[in-house]
Amino acid sequence: MRVAVFSTKPYVEEFLSAANPAFGHELVFFEARLSRETAALAEGFKTVCAFVNDQLDAEVLKELHKRGVRLVALRCAGVNHVDLAAAAQLGLTVMNVPGYSPYAVAEHAVGLILALNRKLNRAYNRVREGNFNIDGLMGFDLHGRTAGIVGTGKIGAVVARILTGFGCRVLAYDPNRNPDVEALGARYVTLQELHRESDIITLHCPLIPATRHLVNAECLKEVKRGVMIVNTSRGGLIDTTAVIEALKSGQVGYLGLDVYEEEAELFFEDLSNYVLQDDVFARLLTFPNVIITGHQAFFTRDAVAEIARSTLQNIHDFEQRRTTVRMVRLDRFRKP
Numbered sequence: 001m002r003v004a005v006f007s008t009k010p011y012v013e014e015f016l017s018a019a020n021p022a023f024g025h026e027l028v029f030f031e032a033r034l035s036r037e038t039a040a041l042a043e044g045f046k047t048v049c050a051f052v053n054d055q056l057d058a059e060v061l062k063e064l065h066k067r068g069v070r071l072v073a074l075r076c077a078g079v080n081h082v083d084l085a086a087a088a089q090l091g092l093t094v095m096n097v098p099g100y101s102p103y104a105v106a107e108h109a110v111g112l113i114l115a116l117n118r119k120l121n122r123a124y125n126r127v128r129e130g131n132f133n134i135d136g137l138m139g140f141d142l143h144g145r146t147a148g149i150v151g152t153g154k155i156g157a158v159v160a161r162i163l164t165g166f167g168c169r170v171l172a173y174d175p176n177r178n179p180d181v182e183a184l185g186a187r188y189v190t191l192q193e194l195h196r197e198s199d200i201i202t203l204h205c206p207l208i209p210a211t212r213h214l215v216n217a218e219c220l221k222e223v224k225r226g227v228m229i230v231n232t233s234r235g236g237l238i239d240t241t242a243v244i245e246a247l248k249s250g251q252v253g254y255l256g257l258d259v260y261e262e263e264a265e266l267f268f269e270d271l272s273n274y275v276l277q278d279d280v281f282a283r284l285l286t287f288p289n290v291i292i293t294g295h296q297a298f299f300t301r302d303a304v305a306e307i308a309r310s311t312l313q314n315i316h317d318f319e320q321r322r323t324t325v326r327m328v329r330l331d332r333f334r335k336p
């Protein structure tokens with residue numbers, strides 16, 4: 001199958017090309033992000049391969065369909081950036097790669113927790129400058145602290161296992177209980193209880209209408225003063241303006257982000273020669289107790305290799321007209 005690969009980076013081309021001999025697709029790589037301006041590049045392709053910040057709204061999907069595209073093969077787990085109703089109306093198939101490596105994301109979330117707690121970013125800079133003063137770098141033992149996990153699917157469950165290993169008391173909130181998480185000794189509670197009791201809150205649920213701004217001004221009133229919040233899921237889970245106010249007042253003591261509401265304009269590009277235009281993001285960067293990484297939680301060689309293999313397998317399955325679990329369910333959007 002001829003595939004138009006958007007948002008290509010050197011590692012995307014390297015891993016997709018390495019996995020492709022087993023499938024024999026014709027991969028054409030475009031550096032451009034998929035958008036209304038670039039959708040025309042897909043002319044004559046039956047498949048587009050897209051990533052987290054590619055634009056897949058109704059207008060772009062319509063344009064892709066007009067140019068012959070029938071499959072949107074996402075090389076990511078989240079589908080929040082795809083207008084699924086529009087895809088269903090157009091008869092497009094959307095496939096994703098859920099659960100390629102929950103360890104990659106879970107380990108990054110725990111990495112943020114450790115780095116924030118022990119201020120490793122600041123310690124690194126001090127030592128490099130010959131400043132061996134440890135004043136201001138004091139952390140706390142994770143052992144015995146309460147960690148609240150919001151969303152206990154594949155990634156949340158691995159986080160629960162790691163934090164249990166540290167000796168944390170683990171609380172969980174998820175409309176669907178995971179027996180593996182309960183078996184670890186974690187306790188399912190209401191979201192309010194989780195907010196009130198947790199020293200650390202880490203988000204592992206998808207971005208859907210019900211979870212947009214799950215962390216907002218209201219809930220920030222009920223968290224423990226000085227709480228640590230970590231988000232490696234999707235930026236839209238946090239109302240950034242509200243969390244900035246809570247950081248200023250000390251209500252939030254630490255913030256670790258791998259994702260940001262308006263990241264599409266920033267992440268994955270080298271913007272170091274440009275003036276930052278996003279004032280909210282710029283404000284976040286001023287806090288000593290905030291660590292931000294640019295959507296790299298998935299970025300281990302194991303995960304990227306599995307993303308490449310699963311994406312190409314999805315395209316192969318579509319070509320063979322096989323129905324698989326990685327086809328995003330669109331039937332609820334189709335007109336009867």
Ligand code: NAD
Pocket residue numbers: 077078098099102105150151152153154155156173174175176204205206207210211232233234258259295296297298299
């Ligand atoms: P998953 O589907 O296995 O688990 C998601 C869990 O969230 C499910 O158990 C579901 O019941 C729960 N959930 C749904 N609605 C909820 C709500 N309102 N409140 C609390 N929980 C709710 O997904 P996963 O593989 O564990 O991935 C979780 C998220 O991580 C993805 O949605 C994706 O956005 C994000 N992700 C980020 C990266 C990264 O590089 N930063 C990489 C992969 C995935």
